[in-house]
Amino acid sequence: MSCHRTADIVADYFDARLSPPARLAVQQHVSTCTDCRAEVAALAPAHELLLSWQQQPVPEWDRSHGPAAHQPRQPLVRRRPRPTWGHVGRWLPLAASLVLSVAVLTQTRLDVSAQGWQLSFGTSAAERQLQQLDGYLAEQARVQQQENQQMLEAALQQFGDNTADTLVQMADWFEQQRALDIQRMEAGFQQMLDRDYQTVNSVQQLASYVQYQGDLP
Amino acid sequence: MEPDNELIANALNGSLHAWETLVRRYEGRVYNYSLRLTGNRDDALDLMQDVFLGVYRNLSRFRGESQFISWLFRIAHNKAVDLARRRHANPVKGQALPEDPDAWPESQSSGSQWPGSQTSDSGPQELAMAIESNVAIHRLLQALSPEQRLILELKVFQGMTFDEIAMMQEISANTAKTRFYAALKKLRALMEGHHELSPNR
Numbered sequence: 001m002s003c004h005r006t007a008d009i010v011a012d013y014f015d016a017r018l019s020p021p022a023r024l025a026v027q028q029h030v031s032t033c034t035d036c037r038a039e040v041a042a043l044a045p046a047h048e049l050l051l052s053w054q055q056q057p058v059p060e061w062d063r064s065h066g067p068a069a070h071q072p073r074q075p076l077v078r079r080r081p082r083p084t085w086g087h088v089g090r091w092l093p094l095a096a097s098l099v100l101s102v103a104v105l106t107q108t109r110l111d112v113s114a115q116g117w118q119l120s121f122g123t124s125a126a127e128r129q130l131q132q133l134d135g136y137l138a139e140q141a142r143v144q145q146q147e148n149q150q151m152l153e154a155a156l157q158q159f160g161d162n163t164a165d166t167l168v169q170m171a172d173w174f175e176q177q178r179a180l181d182i183q184r185m186e187a188g189f190q191q192m193l194d195r196d197y198q199t200v201n202s203v204q205q206l207a208s209y210v211q212y213q214g215d216l217p
Numbered sequence: 218m219e220p221d222n223e224l225i226a227n228a229l230n231g232s233l234h235a236w237e238t239l240v241r242r243y244e245g246r247v248y249n250y251s252l253r254l255t256g257n258r259d260d261a262l263d264l265m266q267d268v269f270l271g272v273y274r275n276l277s278r279f280r281g282e283s284q285f286i287s288w289l290f291r292i293a294h295n296k297a298v299d300l301a302r303r304r305h306a307n308p309v310k311g312q313a314l315p316e317d318p319d320a321w322p323e324s325q326s327s328g329s330q331w332p333g334s335q336t337s338d339s340g341p342q343e344l345a346m347a348i349e350s351n352v353a354i355h356r357l358l359q360a361l362s363p364e365q366r367l368i369l370e371l372k373v374f375q376g377m378t379f380d381e382i383a384m385m386q387e388i389s390a391n392t393a394k395t396r397f398y399a400a401l402k403k404l405r406a407l408m409e410g411h412h413e414l415s416p417n418r
Contacts, residue, residue, distance in 0.1 A: 010401070011394035017378045046405040049357070050373045052350040058248040058265075059258065063240045065266055066273030067233055 003035040013040050014047050221285040229277055240269055243286070247293055250370060254297055256355040264300055268293045286375060287385040294367050301363070360407050365400035372397055 003009075012018055012026045013036075030036050062068075102108075111118045219238065227235030247268050251261035271292045279288055358366050371377045371385070379397070383390040 007395045007398040008391070011379065011397045014397075014401070015372070015379065016376060043401045043405050046401050046408060047373070049350065049404070049408065050354060050369060053249070053253070053354050053374065054348045054351055055245065055249055056252055056351075058244045059262060061262060061266065063237045063244075063269075064233055066240075066270050067236055 003033050005029070005033075006036050006039050009033070009036045010039055010043060014043070222281050225276060225279060225281075225285070228273075236273070243289060244269070246286075246375065247289070250290075250293060250374065251297075252351075253355055253358055253370070253374070254366070255300075256352075256359075260300075264293075264296060267296045267300070271296055283384060284377075284381060287371075287377060287381055290371060290375060291385060294363075298363055357404055357407050361400060361403055364396065365403060368393065368396045369400050369404070 009026055009029055012022065013030060018026070030040055108119065111120065219235075221239065221242075224235045224239040224242075228239060244265065247265045248261055251264040251268070252258070255261045255264060268289075272289060275292065279285070358369070361369070367386075368382065371382050372379070377385075379390045379393045382393045386393070388396075
């Protein structure tokens, strides 16, 4: 397909409402342009098929269906004026839900206390609650820490006491052993000294005897 | 013959006679349009009633700036699209009935715009159009997109000019022509697959 006008030409060619001068121009183009001629020939059966539709008669039906099902709107228009308290009743639920929505959206908080009542909006209330919560948490942590410390101290105390008892017993035992050792050592030394003394005496006796033998002629 | 605008004005003033005259003037076009889309008498009657109810409800909004027929067919097209959507969402008839051995593959693969009319109740005797070409046209149109169906309907069956169609659909006349050309090509391609439909045979 090289002719850029084909869509236009085909549409006009099958257009029953085309003006006579335009029809002449289209027919002239189709007679000279092979592309458009081929396309018109190819699509003609489709167009013919559509034109072969056999118009069917409309069965009997209720033509007043529309007006019967749809009453004129005058009653609605007549009802509109007269502002009464009925209107308030109609808008009250909407207004109430609107106020509630605004309250929810702005995080409105109503605090009632002995000093009276206080209305707060937005995040301030939430922040205050958050601060309170932080306070509680800090307090809780402090109490927990104190308890832990006391428990640890008690445990250490007990452990220390036990250890001290054992050390004292050990020290006593060592002391006793040392005293015994000293006594034994002293006894040993005494024996050694006694023997030394005896040896010295023996040597003196021997010397005096040797001298006595020497003095003899 | 009273002009459309006069009948509309009288109908708006409560004249049942004016309304019925207006309906009789256009009911043939709307009924045959509905028949081409739905393929059977009952559905076509339902759609036509729906269209005229829509026309009556909106009559006060018709300004007379465009042709009554294009205004009418805008409503008709919307009602047809609504109906197709309803059936597509809830195809009770299509589920309950056995498959039609004569059903066309195009019809079934086209997103089934009219599932109810494809099943056994779409036989020629039920179509209320024992004419072979009417059955063929109905089935071929089913295989087109709603946009393509509309352009062929307005151009071939309602005889509107491309300028009128362009104004009604708020597109350019060139776009309308291109759509018409594409729809005709699609129709021809569908016919190629089913030689028994070609009027030349």
